[in-house]
Amino acid sequence: MHAIVIGGGIGGLAAAVGLHRVGWTVTVLEKAPEFGDVGAGISLWPNALRCLDELGVDLGDRLAPQQEGGFRDPRGRRIARYDGAEFERRHGRPLGAIHRRDLIAALRNAVPAESLKTGTEVIEAGEDGLVRFTGGELRADLVVAADGIHSRVRHALFPDHPEPVYAGSTAFRGVAHHPGARLSTSFGRGIEIGVLPLTGGDVYWWISSVAEPGARPVDLEKTFGDWHEPIPALLAATPPEAVLHHDLYYLGTPLGTFTRGRIALLGDAAHAMPPFLGQGGCQAIEDAVVLAHTMSTEDNVKAALESYDRQRRPRSQKVVRESVRMGRLGPQLTNPVATGLRTALLKVLPAKATARAGAGITGWRPPRLPRPVPPRTP
Numbered sequence: 001m002h003a004i005v006i007g008g009g010i011g012g013l014a015a016a017v018g019l020h021r022v023g024w025t026v027t028v029l030e031k032a033p034e035f036g037d038v039g040a041g042i043s044l045w046p047n048a049l050r051c052l053d054e055l056g057v058d059l060g061d062r063l064a065p066q067q068e069g070g071f072r073d074p075r076g077r078r079i080a081r082y083d084g085a086e087f088e089r090r091h092g093r094p095l096g097a098i099h100r101r102d103l104i105a106a107l108r109n110a111v112p113a114e115s116l117k118t119g120t121e122v123i124e125a126g127e128d129g130l131v132r133f134t135g136g137e138l139r140a141d142l143v144v145a146a147d148g149i150h151s152r153v154r155h156a157l158f159p160d161h162p163e164p165v166y167a168g169s170t171a172f173r174g175v176a177h178h179p180g181a182r183l184s185t186s187f188g189r190g191i192e193i194g195v196l197p198l199t200g201g202d203v204y205w206w207i208s209s210v211a212e213p214g215a216r217p218v219d220l221e222k223t224f225g226d227w228h229e230p231i232p233a234l235l236a237a238t239p240p241e242a243v244l245h246h247d248l249y250y251l252g253t254p255l256g257t258f259t260r261g262r263i264a265l266l267g268d269a270a271h272a273m274p275p276f277l278g279q280g281g282c283q284a285i286e287d288a289v290v291l292a293h294t295m296s297t298e299d300n301v302k303a304a305l306e307s308y309d310r311q312r313r314p315r316s317q318k319v320v321r322e323s324v325r326m327g328r329l330g331p332q333l334t335n336p337v338a339t340g341l342r343t344a345l346l347k348v349l350p351a352k353a354t355a356r357a358g359a360g361i362t363g364w365r366p367p368r369l370p371r372p373v374p375p376r377t378p
């Protein structure tokens with residue numbers, strides 16, 4: 001069986017790993033000249049880490065487990081403690097952080113090199129499995145459209161479906177070298193600043209700020225220079241040209257199906273969400289394992305795609321809704337009374353409760369994929 005995967009981001013590569021793992025021949029078509037992702041970190045929750053285990057993807061010592069941390073106000077006063085030990089006890093895995101470059105490299109290494117084609121833009125994907133791209137066309141038993149939030153395939157399949165909507169905040173991200181930094185999330189009015197240690201003394205930081213879409217980027221060092229350390233130090237240590245700035249969009253109207261004919265939508269193409277729960281990439285990795293599982297357990301592609309849609313749509317769309325809700329209740333609050341209430345509520349929250357929050361999402365367990373057949377010894 002042959003699958004074409006459109007898009008070589010986290011979702012597309014994870015899908016390729018899963019399908020290869022259950023015995024499919026896979027071709028990944030990526031329009032960019034190289035596989036890669038933006039120069040930032042990503043948080044991986046236990047639901048995604050368990051999927052990566054199932055896919056046989058080894059992140060090795062590139063994954064930074066997050067043990068202790070907490071929520072702070074802009075002056076650095078701790079509002080609530082995050083109990084990493086309790087979190088790990090509950091889930092069997094800690095919250096992990098990794099540079100996106102390293103995650104992409106680990107996924108890519110789990111797929112045969114001959115399966116990966118860069119500099120290849122898909123122009124059209126037919127429900128019958130015919131895919132046209134720059135320089136040729138291919139037919140496959142399954143087409144996985146993992147072409148991101150502005151998915152061309154989704155648009156062609158569902159031309160009347162509303163396009164992604166603005167989430168109300170803009171985001172800045174970067175990676176700086178700052179050994180000794182600890183996990184923290186700090187809230188101001190309409191602002192969230194996250195600090196997530198990676199390995200080797202590197203630190204991933206992000207800022208989300210309520211803003212009009214298309215607003216000009218602010219001078220970060222000036223705007224956040226009076227926030228607590230290490231925030232000013234991290235901003236100063238990040239070259240301005242390496243700072244990523246994106247307005248946040250999500251698929252506000254849920255799709256009625258993730259599949260059409262031989263095509264499966266996966267990752268942001270199917271359920272783009274705002275990043276307030278750090279779950280967009282994690283959900284794409286979940287999609288990949290479920291797709292590989294259905295393709296290896298159902299009798300035919302049609303039945304497998306029906307099962308994929310049944311399993312993935314309700315869950316991922318719930319995570320979209322929860323992400324939107326989390327943004328509104330947390331980082332996007334601007335009213336001083338509401339932000340004061342948020343601080344008061346967080347202050348009375350026991351550390352163990354912060355470790356329990358969102359367990360319905362992070363506690364998810366993937367289906368078991370059939371074990372790969374070991375090579376026969378003569």
Ligand SMILES: Cc1cc2nc3c(=O)[nH]c(=O)nc-3n(C[C@H](O)[C@H](O)[C@H](O)COP(=O)(O)OP(=O)(O)OC[C@H]3O[C@@H](n4cnc5c(N)ncnc54)[C@H](O)[C@@H]3O)c2cc1C
Pocket residue numbers: 006007008009010011012013029030031032041042043044120121122123146147148149152171173206246248266267268269275277278279280281282283284
């Ligand atoms: C500020 C921010 C912070 C985030 N933080 C987290 C986090 O901490 N944890 C988390 O899990 N998620 C996080 N996310 C979400 C996560 O980044 C996305 O959900 C994830 O990257 C989606 O992966 P994807 O493969 O579906 O799409 P993408 O990463 O968008 O990949 C799509 C790929 O398809 C390619 N492509 C597009 N069109 C074509 C075409 N026609 N032909 C060929 N190739 C094509 C693109 O070049 C791209 O490589 C965050 C997002 C943002 C914006």
